Amino acid sequence: MNKRFSTLLLVLMTISLAGIICVQGYWISDSLQSNEEHFSFNANESLGIVAKKINEREFIRYFYPLKKAIDSIKTSKKNYNEACLIKSVNSELNNDAKKVKAPLTQEIKTVMDSIANSLASNNKLQWKHHVGAKERLDQLATTASYEYFLYQNLIKEYTSKIPINKRINKSEVEQFLTHELEKRGVKVNFVFSINENSKSTSVKSKNFHVSSNGMYKAPIFEDEEGKTNLYLVVNFLGKNRFVWSSILYMVLLSSFLVLVILGTYFYAYKQIINQRKISDIKTDFINNMTHELKTPIATINLALDFMKNEKVADDSDMRKRYLEMIRFENDRIHDQVETVLRISHLERNELLISKGTINFHETIEKAIDHVKYAVEAEKGYIKTNLKALKESIFASEEHITNVIITILDNAIKYTNDSPKIDIITENTKNSIILKVADQGIGMGKYCREKVFDNFFRMPTGNVHNVKGYGLGLSYAKKIIEDHQGKILVKSSKGKGTTLIIQLPLITS
Numbered sequence: 001m002n003k004r005f006s007t008l009l010l011v012l013m014t015i016s017l018a019g020i021i022c023v024q025g026y027w028i029s030d031s032l033q034s035n036e037e038h039f040s041f042n043a044n045e046s047l048g049i050v051a052k053k054i055n056e057r058e059f060i061r062y063f064y065p066l067k068k069a070i071d072s073i074k075t076s077k078k079n080y081n082e083a084c085l086i087k088s089v090n091s092e093l094n095n096d097a098k099k100v101k102a103p104l105t106q107e108i109k110t111v112m113d114s115i116a117n118s119l120a121s122n123n124k125l126q127w128k129h130h131v132g133a134k135e136r137l138d139q140l141a142t143t144a145s146y147e148y149f150l151y152q153n154l155i156k157e158y159t160s161k162i163p164i165n166k167r168i169n170k171s172e173v174e175q176f177l178t179h180e181l182e183k184r185g186v187k188v189n190f191v192f193s194i195n196e197n198s199k200s201t202s203v204k205s206k207n208f209h210v211s212s213n214g215m216y217k218a219p220i221f222e223d224e225e226g227k228t229n230l231y232l233v234v235n236f237l238g239k240n241r242f243v244w245s246s247i248l249y250m251v252l253l254s255s256f257l258v259l260v261i262l263g264t265y266f267y268a269y270k271q272i273i274n275q276r277k278i279s280d281i282k283t284d285f286i287n288n289m290t291h292e293l294k295t296p297i298a299t300i301n302l303a304l305d306f307m308k309n310e311k312v313a314d315d316s317d318m319r320k321r322y323l324e325m326i327r328f329e330n331d332r333i334h335d336q337v338e339t340v341l342r343i344s345h346l347e348r349n350e351l352l353i354s355k356g357t358i359n360f361h362e363t364i365e366k367a368i369d370h371v372k373y374a375v376e377a378e379k380g381y382i383k384t385n386l387k388a389l390k391e392s393i394f395a396s397e398e399h400i401t402n403v404i405i406t407i408l409d410n411a412i413k414y415t416n417d418s419p420k421i422d423i424i425t426e427n428t429k430n431s432i433i434l435k436v437a438d439q440g441i442g443m444g445k446y447c448r449e450k451v452f453d454n455f456f457r458m459p460t461g462n463v464h465n466v467k468g469y470g471l472g473l474s475y476a477k478k479i480i481e482d483h484q485g486k487i488l489v490k491s492s493k494g495k496g497t498t499l500i501i502q503l504p505l506i507t508s
Contacts, residue, residue, distance in 0.1 A: 006272050006275070006276055009272065010269060010272060013265055013268065013269070014265075017261060017262070017265050020258065020261060021258060024254050024255075024258055027254075028247070028251055028254075031247045031250075032243060032244070032247070035243045035244075035246060035247065036243055039186065039236075039239065039242065039243055040216070042181070042184040042185075042186050043181075043186065043216045043234070043236065044216060044218070045180075045184070046177065046180035046181050046183075046184060046186070047177075047216055047217070047218035047232055047234060048218050049176075049180050050173065050176040050177050050180055050218070050232060051218040051219060051220045051232050053176050054168060054173065054176070054220050054221075054232070055220060055221060055222075057172070058155070058159060058167060058168075058221075059151075059152060059155055062115055062155045062158075062159070063151055063155065065115045066115060066151065066154075066155065067151065069114075069115070153224060156221070156223065156224075159221075160221070164194055164196060164201045164202075164203055164230065165201065165202045165203050167221075168194055168203050170203050170204070170205075173192060173194075173203070173232070174192070174205070177190065177192060177234065186242065187242075188236050188237070188238040188239060188241075188242045189236070189237040189238045190205075190234050190235060190236045190237060191204075191205035191206075191207055191208040191209070191234070191235050191237065192204065192205050192208065192232065192233060192234045192235070193205065193208045193233045194220070194230060194231070194232060194233075195217070195230070195231045195232075195233050196229055196230050197229050200233075208235065209235065210235065211235055213239060213240065214235055214236040214237065214239035214240075215233065215234070215235050215236075216233070216234050216236070217231045217232060217233040217234070218231065218232045219231055219232075220232050289336070289340070293333060293336065296329035296330070296332045296333050297329075297333070299325065299329045300325075300326050300329050300330065303322040303323075303325045303326050303329075304322075304326070306318075306322055307319060307322050307323075339471060339472075339475065340471065342475060353396045353399055353479075353482060354396055355394055355395055355396050355483075356394070356395075356396075356397070357392055357393075357394055357506060358392070358393060358394075358395055358397045358400070359391055359392060360388070360391045360392070360393050360395075360400075360425070360432055360434070360503070361386050361388070361391045361425065363397055363400050363401050363404065364384070364386070364404060364423065364425070364434070366401055367401050367404035367405045367408060368382055368384070368408070368423070370401075370405050370408075371405060371408045371409060371412060374412055375412060375419050375421070378412065378418050378419055379418045380412070380415075380418035380419035380420055380421070381418075381419075381420060381421070382408070382419075382421045382422075382423065383421070383422050383423070384422075384423045384424075385422070385423070385424045385425075386423070386424075386425045387424065387425060387426050388425040388426050388427045388432050388433075389427055390427050390432065390505050391425070391432060391505075392505065392506045393432060393483075393503050393504065393505060393506060394483075394504075394506050395483050395503065396479075396483075399479045400479070400483070402475070402479070403475070403476040403479050403480065403501070404434075404436075406472040406473065406475065406476050407436045407473075407476065407499045408421065408436065409472065410472065410473070410497075411436060411438035411440060411497070414438075414440045414441050414497070415438060415439065415440035415441060416440070416441060417439075419438065419440070420438065420439045421436065421437070421438050422435075422436075422437045422438075423435070423436055423437075424437070427505070428502075430504060430505050430507055431502050431503060431504055431505060432502075432503055432505055433500065433501070433502050434500070434501040434502075434503075435498055435499070435500050436498065436499045437496060437497070437498040438496050438497055438498075439496040440496055440497060441493070441494065442491045442492050442493045442494050442495045442496050442497055443489075443491045443492075443493060443497060444492075444493045447491075448489055448491055451473055451489055452473050452474055452476075452477040452487075452489075453474060480501055480503070483503055483504075484503075484504055485501060485502050485503040485504065486501070486502045487499065487500070487501050487502075488500050
């Protein structure tokens with residue numbers, strides 16, 4: 001995949017994913033805000049109506065007994081209306097009806113005390129009676145507003161001096177609140193309190209508490225100027241749950257879809273990165289293979305050109321020397337092609353491995369013979385300490401030999417100085433262990449984790465011209481695992497590397 005195209009694709013995918021998440025976040029935030037506003041509107045409207053009902057309830061409870069008592073006084077005292085009520089009303093005819101007032105005389109106060117005592121002994125007022133009484137009062141307020149407000153202000157003046165717990169019934173307030181909230185579809189737990197001067201009174205729910213969220217209030221028992229120090233305060237305990245409830249399933253569904261998209265994005269991202277790595281590995285492999293094949297081909301062509309020379313043609317020793325060179329380089333090409341083919345067959349599980357009983361120590365010696373001249377040329381050494389007493393394994397001699405040669409070849413290549421290699425074998429239970437330790441450049445954690453991957457070539461620092469395709473240890477791992485063995489590496493940067501192979505012994 002073209003790097004520029006893959007980078008552009010990743011950028012577009014990232015922008016698209018960020019856009020989807022932002023849109024989802026905005027939708028959720030907007031829905032929550034809308035639900036919050038809708039809840040607040042219904043809550044405030046419900047509290048306003050309940051506060052109005054509390055006011056009306058008190059007025060109704062006093063109005064009819066008071067009016068009946070005053071009408072009785074009017075009947076028994078011929079001049080009472082001139083002395084008290086009617087005179088007061090007539091004197092205010094040109095003023096605002098809401099400000100109509102009558103003096104709270106001792107006689108009227110006595111009547112209202114009697115009403116208050118009667119109500120204290122029977123504090124219940126059925127809602128159906130309240131509704132009927134309210135309708136009659138609305139009619140009175142329309143047809144005889146001065147009389148209505150006269151009584152209203154008279155009752156307000158009297159009841160303002162009564163303790164709040166005798167004015168308001170707690171269970172009735174709870175009933176009003178429940179009724180109004182359910183009418184608006186707000187089915188949520190709540191606690192309430194009647195607050196006076198910002199402090200809770202005795203008229204409150206058992207578990208009432210103040211919180212930073214879900215608190216609403218409405219004024220009650222306002223005077224003719226709209227002033228009061230009494231408020232109905234409600235704390236909605238399940239507000240957040242209620243606000244979330246209507247969009248919860250959509251939020252969960254959208255979150256699930258976003259997670260799916262995220263998973264797909266990261267999978268695609270990983271695949272694109274892997275494809276880029278594979279592309280780089282393929283390019284490096286082709287370059288390395290071209291270089292590896294080009295050298296022996298050039299050597300063969302050079303040898304053939306020399307053999308065309310008449311002097312060489314007449315010199316049998318020279319011809320023999322050049323023929324050996326051609327054969328050697330041809331074998332190098334053959335080995336390189338075979339290495340690639342073996343890996344290819346292994347990847348497709350098509351490599352046929354013929355196994356039999358072999359002597360592991362003899363196989364090690366054959367592998368050492370294959371590389372000892374290269375070690376000697378670099379003025380290094382290979383020391384063996386074959387301590388294992390049991391050495392027979394069921395394996396492919398060809399492939400096990402190739403594995404050991406690969407490990408020795410790496411020990412020779414990845415060193416700054418002359419190669420110094422120690423080979424040790426030992427037995428453990430039903431296995432034989434081979435350790436190949438060098439004193440080369442070693443490797444860090446990253447390289448140790450990647451060293452058995454296909455095409456991985458370790459950075460060589462100051463060591464240059466290290467040949468190979470990065471297939472040797474990958475091939476070794478697959479062969480050892482096919483023989484039910486294990487291979488691992490121990491290494492530190494600058495302190496050499498030890499390859500450890502464990503293979504099962506033949507048990508009789």
